Amino acid sequence: MLKVSDFDYFLPPELIAYNPPPQRDSSRLLIVNAANSLIATQFKDIVNAINKNDLVIFNNSKVIKARLFGNKISGGKIEVLIERILTNNNLLAFVRSNKKIYLGMIIQLPNNIKVEVVKIIDGNFELALINNNLNWLLYLEQFGHIPLPHYIKRFDTAEDEQRYQTVYAKLAGSVAAPTAGLHFTNELLASIEQKGAKCAFVTLHVGAGTFKPVTANYVHEHKMHSEYYSIEQDTITAIENCHKNGGNIIAVGTTTLRTLETAAQHNFTQLNGETDIFITPGFKFKVVNKLITNFHLPKSTLLMLVSAFAGSDVIQKAYSYAIDNKFRFFSYGDAMLLKRKD
Numbered sequence: 001m002l003k004v005s006d007f008d009y010f011l012p013p014e015l016i017a018y019n020p021p022p023q024r025d026s027s028r029l030l031i032v033n034a035a036n037s038l039i040a041t042q043f044k045d046i047v048n049a050i051n052k053n054d055l056v057i058f059n060n061s062k063v064i065k066a067r068l069f070g071n072k073i074s075g076g077k078i079e080v081l082i083e084r085i086l087t088n089n090n091l092l093a094f095v096r097s098n099k100k101i102y103l104g105m106i107i108q109l110p111n112n113i114k115v116e117v118v119k120i121i122d123g124n125f126e127l128a129l130i131n132n133n134l135n136w137l138l139y140l141e142q143f144g145h146i147p148l149p150h151y152i153k154r155f156d157t158a159e160d161e162q163r164y165q166t167v168y169a170k171l172a173g174s175v176a177a178p179t180a181g182l183h184f185t186n187e188l189l190a191s192i193e194q195k196g197a198k199c200a201f202v203t204l205h206v207g208a209g210t211f212k213p214v215t216a217n218y219v220h221e222h223k224m225h226s227e228y229y230s231i232e233q234d235t236i237t238a239i240e241n242c243h244k245n246g247g248n249i250i251a252v253g254t255t256t257l258r259t260l261e262t263a264a265q266h267n268f269t270q271l272n273g274e275t276d277i278f279i280t281p282g283f284k285f286k287v288v289n290k291l292i293t294n295f296h297l298p299k300s301t302l303l304m305l306v307s308a309f310a311g312s313d314v315i316q317k318a319y320s321y322a323i324d325n326k327f328r329f330f331s332y333g334d335a336m337l338l339k340r341k342d
Helices: 043-049 136-143 158-163 179-183 186-194 233-244 254-265 301-310 312-324
Strands: 028-032 038-042 055-059 061-063 067-072 077-085 090-097 106-109 113-121 124-129 171-174 198-204 227-231 249-252 272-275 290-294 335-339
Touching: 028 043, 028 312, 038 043, 038 312, 043 186, 043 335, 055 233, 055 254, 077 106, 077 136, 090 113, 171 198, 179 290, 186 198, 198 233, 198 254, 227 233, 227 254, 233 249, 249 254, 254 272, 254 290, 254 301, 290 301, 301 312, 301 335, 312 335
Parallel strands: 028 335, 055 198, 055 249, 061 171, 249 290
Antiparallel strands: 028 038, 067 077, 067 106, 077 090, 090 124, 106 113, 113 124, 198 227, 227 272, 290 335
16 A cells, blocks of 8 residues: 655755746756656756647636635634635635634624635535625635745735736636646747647646645545536547647646546546546556646645656656756746656
């Protein structure tokens, strides 16, 4: 049985990227080539690793300002991280407080909006509006904060509003960025298509569960969170054409990969719904040939995913190289280009 500790490593704190690089595509890129040797370059050069008939697939989900700061009626401070908007009246959220959160608790949010804790579900809380009907997306845009990862211990800024969002973000719903896409510029997207490769999109709304640490001792004991995904028929057609032309399917980010492999498990007959797919070593990939991804946290489900995709030994080698050569890690950090192991 796989232990969670098998996916641990030591990262010097100074290698955590607390801020974005000066330009999106000025980040570094570590390419694991066909012989599993490592090539370090700049991200803007990734177009050189993409071939004429390849298909590059992106997650076009848009990050919402999902973090709210409020207080109890008694005055104690509370932080709310929205997991999902259920209706105009109800939210699913993580709630942080110095004291226990209980059913019936009233939380006051900005602009005198009050919600009540009406349900507790696996450590999440369902919150219901009191005497209101609200367009949550408009409200969050005005009063919410960018949901930066927990290890970035600072308040969000105007720069984060731009940089913690991909340039092709379209459909609002994520509470964390699909971070592999943060490196792409509009110019880089144009360069990919000028080379003869194609670009396509899927949607997976990243949930707050992505921040949740794995606390189990064994991998199989971890319960994966659920997220909404959808795929347009145009993307399915592009995948079929790519296969016919002998190209590679290149997923930009683990969220894109999870979406594609979820749909493949249903033979692409279920193009929207919920996925709690948990990809660990031994998983049989059906769609994705290459993966563009950032460097992930120790003992995380995403580190397990890339280990399944490229091989644990390859990932250990790549991460050791990245640490030795002072790559920047996590959401605002540098990227890798991985090939699927045979």
